[in-house]
Amino acid sequence: MPSSVASLTYDVEEASKVPAKRRGVSIKPTVEDLASSLYEAGALPDELTRLINLITRPSHLDQATRGALIRNLYPATKVPKEALLNVLGCLGHGELKPSLPIQALVLRWLVLVYNVLEEPGLLSQAYAVLFNLLDTAALRSQLCHLLALVTRRKHVRPFRIQAVLALSRQTGSDASLTGLLRVYKNYYPEIIVGEVTKGRASAFKHPDPQWRSRLDEIQAEHLLRSRQEPGGSRNAFRVNHLLSKQMRGQRGSSIPAVHTLHAQEDSVTLEEIDSAESFVLNLEKIELPNQLVAVLADPLLQKLMTLRANHEDYSRVNNWVAACILDVRNGDADAELLLDTVDVLQDYVSNTQALPEALLPLFSELFRVWDGADKRDVVLEVLSYTPLMRFDQLYGTTFQPLEACLLDNTAESQLRLLSFYTALLRRWRIILLSAEDVSSLEVSSVSDLVGHVNQLTLTLSQTSPTASTHLSILEFYNYTASLTIVPSLLQHLTIAIPPPTLVYILHFSHCLAVVSRACATVATYKRGLEMAMTQSSGRHLSPAESERVRTFNGFLMDMCNCIWRSKAFGTTDVNAQGCRIPVAVVTSLQTYLAGVDPDTPLASAFGVSHSPVLCLQSLSYVRELEDMILAEMDGDLRERHGGPVTLKSLAALKNRGGLDLSWQEYRSGVLRYLEQNGFGGVSNLMYNTMKILMHSKP
Numbered sequence: 001m002p003s004s005v006a007s008l009t010y011d012v013e014e015a016s017k018v019p020a021k022r023r024g025v026s027i028k029p030t031v032e033d034l035a036s037s038l039y040e041a042g043a044l045p046d047e048l049t050r051l052i053n054l055i056t057r058p059s060h061l062d063q064a065t066r067g068a069l070i071r072n073l074y075p076a077t078k079v080p081k082e083a084l085l086n087v088l089g090c091l092g093h094g095e096l097k098p099s100l101p102i103q104a105l106v107l108r109w110l111v112l113v114y115n116v117l118e119e120p121g122l123l124s125q126a127y128a129v130l131f132n133l134l135d136t137a138a139l140r141s142q143l144c145h146l147l148a149l150v151t152r153r154k155h156v157r158p159f160r161i162q163a164v165l166a167l168s169r170q171t172g173s174d175a176s177l178t179g180l181l182r183v184y185k186n187y188y189p190e191i192i193v194g195e196v197t198k199g200r201a202s203a204f205k206h207p208d209p210q211w212r213s214r215l216d217e218i219q220a221e222h223l224l225r226s227r228q229e230p231g232g233s234r235n236a237f238r239v240n241h242l243l244s245k246q247m248r249g250q251r252g253s254s255i256p257a258v259h260t261l262h263a264q265e266d267s268v269t270l271e272e273i274d275s276a277e278s279f280v281l282n283l284e285k286i287e288l289p290n291q292l293v294a295v296l297a298d299p300l301l302q303k304l305m306t307l308r309a310n311h312e313d314y315s316r317v318n319n320w321v322a323a324c325i326l327d328v329r330n331g332d333a334d335a336e337l338l339l340d341t342v343d344v345l346q347d348y349v350s351n352t353q354a355l356p357e358a359l360l361p362l363f364s365e366l367f368r369v370w371d372g373a374d375k376r377d378v379v380l381e382v383l384s385y386t387p388l389m390r391f392d393q394l395y396g397t398t399f400q401p402l403e404a405c406l407l408d409n410t411a412e413s414q415l416r417l418l419s420f421y422t423a424l425l426r427r428w429r430i431i432l433l434s435a436e437d438v439s440s441l442e443v444s445s446v447s448d449l450v451g452h453v454n455q456l457t458l459t460l461s462q463t464s465p466t467a468s469t470h471l472s473i474l475e476f477y478n479y480t481a482s483l484t485i486v487p488s489l490l491q492h493l494t495i496a497i498p499p500p501t502l503v504y505i506l507h508f509s510h511c512l513a514v515v516s517r518a519c520a521t522v523a524t525y526k527r528g529l530e531m532a533m534t535q536s537s538g539r540h541l542s543p544a545e546s547e548r549v550r551t552f553n554g555f556l557m558d559m560c561n562c563i564w565r566s567k568a569f570g571t572t573d574v575n576a577q578g579c580r581i582p583v584a585v586v587t588s589l590q591t592y593l594a595g596v597d598p599d600t601p602l603a604s605a606f607g608v609s610h611s612p613v614l615c616l617q618s619l620s621y622v623r624e625l626e627d628m629i630l631a632e633m634d635g636d637l638r639e640r641h642g643g644p645v646t647l648k649s650l651a652a653l654k655n656r657g658g659l660d661l662s663w664q665e666y667r668s669g670v671l672r673y674l675e676q677n678g679f680g681g682v683s684n685l686m687y688n689t690m691k692i693l694m695h696s697k698p
Helices: 002-016 028-041 045-056 063-071 081-089 100-112 121-125 127-131 137-150 158-170 175-187 209-228 241-249 276-281 292-296 299-307 311-330 336-352 357-366 376-383 391-406 411-434 444-463 467-484 500-507 512-533 543-563 583-596 615-633 647-655 663-676 680-689
Strands: none
Touching: 002 028, 002 045, 028 063, 028 209, 045 063, 045 081, 045 100, 063 100, 081 100, 081 121, 100 137, 100 209, 121 127, 121 137, 127 137, 137 175, 158 175, 276 299, 292 299, 292 311, 292 336, 299 336, 311 336, 311 357, 336 357, 336 376, 357 376, 357 391, 376 391, 376 411, 391 411, 391 444, 411 444, 411 467, 444 467, 444 500, 467 500, 467 512, 500 512, 500 543, 512 543, 512 680, 543 680, 615 663, 647 663, 663 680
8 A cells, every 4th residue: 555655646746747738637536546545554754745745835736636635644654754844834925835725724634643743842843933823814723723732831921922812802702712822821820811711712622533533543554564564663652642542442441541631831741752862851850641550551651650660650550450340340340341451451561571469459350250261362471470479379369260260171271371370480580580689589489389380280291192282391390490500599499390200201202302301301400409409508408398309319310210221110229219100010011022022121121222212313323323434434334233222232243344332432422413413401411410421521
């Protein structure tokens, strides 16, 4: 659409250079197409400036064509400075000026687009120019309306009051002049007295609400398109009028727009801010709007209240939310109001990166009527910004009702809940890592959250035993493990580990990515627990934490026994628990494997050579070594390894003229090969656990 506006504007510009009688083709269809395109998509800044020049400068366009263009002159974005200056420059008397009816239409257009001017301060600077045109009857009504919008205390001067009073007497109390006097009287009531402002007066109603409504739609559509385009963004240093309009159109929504009344002479309203520079320069003088709950929907007000934090201001927001909840409880408002409010909160929390504690009762009330499906992603995203509070309090009032609404005995709902808790833990982690005084925070809530999610992950490992589910589970525990290696948190963080059954399920996964990431998470836990148990940490483990450490050492040893030591399901070593598999099951597995492959004992079946997820990688490593030797020795390698690799097979292969590789070099090479191919979790765990490898990592 915008390209159509540009091309059609060019056609009209070319036609305007030729008198109507000399044109070979009528310009009327082109003007109609241009007006239609403007109505559909509006004009971009450059196109708008060209159209303003076309309308206001001398040309061969007739008055009807100019009028049609003005009536459809919808800006898709802000009205640029150049366009506004051209409009101001066309006003007045003179041969090069457009006719007075066109000037009147242009002034009416300024009133219509006043709220989307890029630099409305230009009108304030041109106040004297506009005021001096009041004696032109054809422009008076539109001028008075525009002046009423622009007028501030600094503009109201005695000579201007006298001039308007005199003009009002000459015209028989013109309604528009009386309306302007009433605006002046708001600033100086002691000067303007008597009957002069008591007569019939214009209330300066909006000239065309339907036109303005269409403008809002065009700008909202353009904003949506610009956000979807790469690099598209909105100006967060302007009042978000579009969002306010959208909210008023939503079902049951009552969040007000930013609107400032009774501003002082030396103050600045938030609506006047249009850039980061003006925001910073006027930070201390900006007057707060009347309805502070607009902070939920407006990013500029959010910045102002964050930089000028005041408990009383936030109390007003909290009171509004409490009143909203009370209205729903009493039946004075529809329950959909709560969901629409949460929808607006999504924008608020994404900008402020926090959900105020006082807004949590809104969710408690919402969960009484919520079906668990409508705007589910929005509700979960907003709640993921829940502040770090006592977990038992949060669970009883918010999370338990959420689970009751969300869970429907399907793995899909359980995964959504896990995703929510992962996002919540990620936010809490950011809070903990950025806090100057960790002791003032409810750090114990992290371990309480992990303990609660342990049951969810165990359930998910059974209801949805897929690689994607396992990776989602590991994402949660990866955030938990990363907290244990932060020295500043060791004094305050309660040790919490994943359940052993879950660790074994992940360890015996059929997916190498899952096994690798599980090993990486366990290795991170190991480093954190070692730090917590050192004397330098000043930390004393509680009995419950000591028991968790013993449990952790158990599955840590079991994983190493399986992968590295060829002692799968062994229980003779210290801390080894045989993967908690009953002896009868181990015996049955040994019997089965002896019948299938008598040369492979069960203890070695999950090592680097025989493991179902590692055997291909280990054999591929040997094949690459052989290929390199063949390339270097010109095919002098007499025999290749058939696999799987064992200590005995490597010795026999060397004697037959094959690869000369020791068992230790082979296993270390496999670890390096896994790391090079993106599966570094296995090598990470081995190098951080096995003493023989701790000082040999390259």
